Amino acid sequence: MALLSGRRLVRGLAFAGVAATGYAFGVTSDRAVAQPQPQPAGLPGTPTLPSGPGAQPLPKSVAPLPQAEPDRRVVAYIHGNIPITRGELGDFLIARGGHEKLELLVNKRIIELEAERRKITLTTVEMKAALEEDVRGLGISKDDFVKHILPKYGKSLYEWTEDVIRPRLLLTKMCQSRVQVSDEDIQKTFENRFGERRAAKIITWNENDFRTAQKQWDEARKSDNDFDRIARMQADPTLAAAGGQVRPIGKHSETENDAVHKELHKLQPGELSAIFKVPSGFMCIKYVAPVPPEANVKLDEKMKEALRKEMFTQRLEREIPKCFKELKDAAQPQVYLKGPPSAAEFREGVSNIINQAGGVPTLPAAPTPPAPKP
Structure with missing residues (x-):
């Protein structure tokens, strides 16, 4: 909620x-x-x-x-008889x-x-x-x-x-x-x-950071430790704090842009995808391990x-x-x-x-x- x-x-x-x-x-x-x-x-x-x-x-x-006349309704007086109008107040506020x-x-x-x-x-x-x-x-x-x-x-x-x-x-x-x-x-x-779902980790980059993405992706694919290090460096603070870990992803795409879903389901456990385009910029995704279904939950x-x-x-x-x-x-x-x-x-x-x-x-x-x- x-x-x-x-x-x-x-x-x-x-x-x-x-x-x-x-x-x-x-x-x-x-x-x-x-x-x-x-x-x-x-x-x-x-x-x-x-x-x-x-x-x-x-x-x-x-x-x-025709153009509307200025609003001459009075909102205040000074010296007893000099009006301050709503139109004047409006101009004053607009200018500020x-x-x-x-x-x-x-x-x-x-x-x-x-x-x-x-x-x-x-x-x-x-x-x-x-x-x-x-x-x-x-x-x-x-x-x-x-x-x-x-x-x-x-x-x-x-x-x-x-x-x-x-x-x-x-x-x-x-x-x-x-x-x-x-x-x-x-x-x-x-x-x-x-x-049945797939546990995954992702690294994201902004639209204008493609060169950085290429360099960091090349480092991240060397080992699990290198991936985790780069994942903790990414700009998104939530993903960085989680080391890129996201909620396990099922077999059906739930979003209008299914690029993440398609890339993940091309991989074998332990594999890292290439860099691919998403609406917010660029991303790569790593397939960590399969997650078995929850047998006790019924529809x-x-x-x-x-x-x-x-x-x-x-x-x-x-x-x-x-x-x-x-x-x-x-x-x-x-x-x-x-x-x-x-x-x-x-x-x-x-x-x-x-x-x-x-x-x-x-x-x-x-x-x-x-x-x-x-």
Whole structure:
């Protein structure tokens, strides 16, 4: 349960976080700038929504909506009669980092608008239960969750509830009809969990570490001790601490990418695979020894129900990002408020400027000073 709850935390933060915004050219200002742009087409006050994932974008030939007037609602007074408006407060906050929340707002609105279209709602009871499940899954109290976990993500309890739990639950309701678990799926999972398996160890490398991977793989294949030494050096701290040891692997692939499963089942006990590509980078796998089946475990109705629930949750977690991507592609968000560039974006902008200017000019060599007279 703790593992699944941890996955929910990460999944929720995928929508609560702010992704880096692409820059078309050059280096932006270090101050957030709102650029007025045409609004989506439609009648004033009644924007037309697409009908869901895969829907066609709104026609671009329709006249754009006029820009909204600044919000002049008063949030404070100074000197008794000088107002501070919500519009001024908004500009003040945006200039000091508010742009970081824009993608979160865009994502939330995409999800909420689709939920409205499908008449999907949430109750206070559902929200509270989801929060309690997050806390319970971590094995801590609610106070500890607020004091120690939320600060790591830079969120208050209100933000966690509204920016993480709410979109997560709405997406769950939208996507759950897309997930199916058959009796055959349950049988294969049971065999993978309790049938004959293969004990294995792995070493992983990042995408840009192929040369290091080649060198370390050449060392790791020399002996068991050399493999274990390299395995304890790998970048993944969990795998390094375990010396590359992973849970025994069954005969059926359980992931969309079955490269690990295929490579392992080519090997004899004690053999090490070649380096192969995986989504996160590169990997090699060593077949340690066969693991016999657990004879005392039976696939009864209770076991079937437990496996069905677990598999449904795992598949739903994989389906939600796909569902959200479809919604976002259909919404075609256009973000005009830009914040300061990241270090990588700054370097890319400078590189673009240099390339468009014809590259870095070659400076004339400095004159050689005359040799000293004897």
